[in-house]
Amino acid sequence: MAGSVRDLFSTIESFMTDKTARARRSTDASEDYTAADIEVLEGLxxxxxxxxxxxxxxxxxxxxxxxxxxxxxxxxxxxxxxxxxxxxxxxxxxxxxxxxxxxxxxxxxxxxxxxxxxxxxxxxxxxxxxxxxxxxxxxxxxxxxxxxxxxxxxxxxxxxxxxxxxxx
Structure with missing residues (x-):
């Protein structure tokens, strides 16, 4: 039981580390994100x-x-x-x-x-x-x-x- 809890925390920690790295990358790219990137789907x-x-x-x-x-x-x-x-x-x-x-x-x-x-x-x-x-x-x-x-x-x-x- 203790091992599975440790595995869970390890997974969460890895996820959070990856998420932080992704956030840094997306912050750098945010200048490229403009109104033209917003897609509007119409009709069907x-x-x-x-x-x-x-x-x-x-x-x-x-x-x-x-x-x-x-x-x-x-x-x-x-x-x-x-x-x-x-x-x-x-x-x-x-x-x-x-x-x-x-x-x-x-x-x-x-x-x-x-x-x-x-x-x-x-x-x-x-x-x-x-x-x-x-x-x-x-x-x-x-x-x-x-x-x-x-x-x-x-x-x-x-x-x-x-x-x-x-x-x-």
Whole structure:
């Protein structure tokens, strides 16, 4: 027991010595650190750079999480009484298709983004969706505004077909 405590203290001491040396080196380099070194990620780039922040990891379980995000949107429509059926297909090439008879995502121009449809905003803008104020859904699954945009960001191919008012 005493040996393991000694080993622990030795490890901490080594770490602190290394940390002090690193701090001295970084102080010398701080003059090279400017506003130009600050990177701002926009759009879906944060998701692509750090997918684990949004879906927990990058393994097979994370892929299942992406599928669940898409399916959750249809389930929300059904739970709210706007859809009576949901069809989920997963083909041999790994493509997921989810179809329902719900209202469909809005495709008209979004009031905040005059040159974009609501569909484009939903698919390409983090933190956009109809579930924030509670008006659209009393109960909902998913990540509330990041789900399907994260799916889009992390998918090699992402196609959306929306049928509204008898039009596709």
């Amino acid at each position: 780039e944060p998701v692509r750079r750090r997918p684990g922040m949004y879906i927990g990891s990058t393994d097979e379980k994370a892929m299942h999480h992406l599928f669940a995000e898409v399916i959750d949107n249809s389930m929300d429509e059904a739970v709210a009484g706007h859809a009576t059926w949901i069809e989920v297909e997963f083909d041999k090439d790994g493509f997921l298709s989810v179809t329902d008879n719900g209202r469909g995502m809005p495709v008209d121009t979004h009031p905040k983004f005059k040159n974009k449809s609501a569909l484009e905003v939903i698919m390409c803008t983090l933190h956009s969706g109809g579930k924030f104020d509670g008006k659209a859904y009393n109960t909902s699954g998913g990540l509330h505004g990041v789900g399907v945009s994260v799916v889009n960001a992390l998918s090699e191919v992402c196609e959306v077909e929306v049928a509204r008012g008898q039009q596709l």
